[in-house]
Amino acid sequence: MKNNAEFVFFSKWLKSPMSVASVTPSSTQLAKAMASGLPDKEGLVIELGGGTGPITHALLDAGVRPDHLVVIERDPHFHRYLQKRFPDIKVLCGDALQLTSLIEGLSAKAPTCAVVSGLPLLSMNAHTQKQLLKQSMHLTQGKGPFIQFSYSPSSPLKKTVERELGLASRCVAQVWRNVPPAKVWVYEQNEAYQLRFG
C-alpha cells in the first residue's frame, strides 16, 4: 500500500503541483504528530485534503471512531483511493472551502470537535484562509482546534486572519522525519472572541 500510495501521490503532484503541494505523502511520524493535537473529548473529526490517507490512518490509530471521522478530498482520484482504503469511514468528494454545507448536508449526530487539515494553507490568500478558518470555527463552535501541518518555519496562517478571527496559534511539534521536515500548528479561538461574536 505504501509504495502504491507514493506512486499515486507523485503522479498527482506532476499533474497539479499547486493543489497537491508535496511530492510524497506525509510520513507516519508527521501523521502521528497531527493526531496528537486532537482534544480528549469525543465528537466528529473532520480531515481536509486526505490525499492517500496517512493522516486518516493515524487518526483511526489514535482512537477516533470510524463513524466519527469524515474526510473531504477534492481530487476524484484521491477520493476513490481513500474510499477503497477506508471503506468504514465517510469520504466526501468536494472542496474544503464548502466545508459548512458539506458537513451540514450529512446531518451528523455528533458535534464537530476538531478539524485536521492537510490542505496547502500557505499558498492560499488571506481571504481564502479566512473563509476556511471561519467555517471550521463555526462547526466546532469555537471550541475545537484547527490542526495544520506546514513546511514553513513560521505559522502558515496569515497574521491578519489570526487577528480578525481571534485565533491563538501554537506550534505543537517539529517533525524532522518527513520530506520535507514539517511543523504541526494548532489554532484555537480565544474565549474573549467567542463571548463577543460566538
Ligand SMILES: C[S@@+](CC[C@H](N)C(=O)[O-])C[C@H]1O[C@@H](n2cnc3c(N)ncnc32)[C@H](O)[C@@H]1O
Ligand atoms: C499536501 S497534500 C496532503 C495529503 C495528505 N493529507 C498527506 O498528508 O499526505 C494536499 C491534499 O489536499 C487536497 N486538496 C487541495 N485543495 C483542496 C480543497 N480545496 N478541498 C479539498 N481537498 C483539497 C489535494 O488534492 C491533496 O490531496
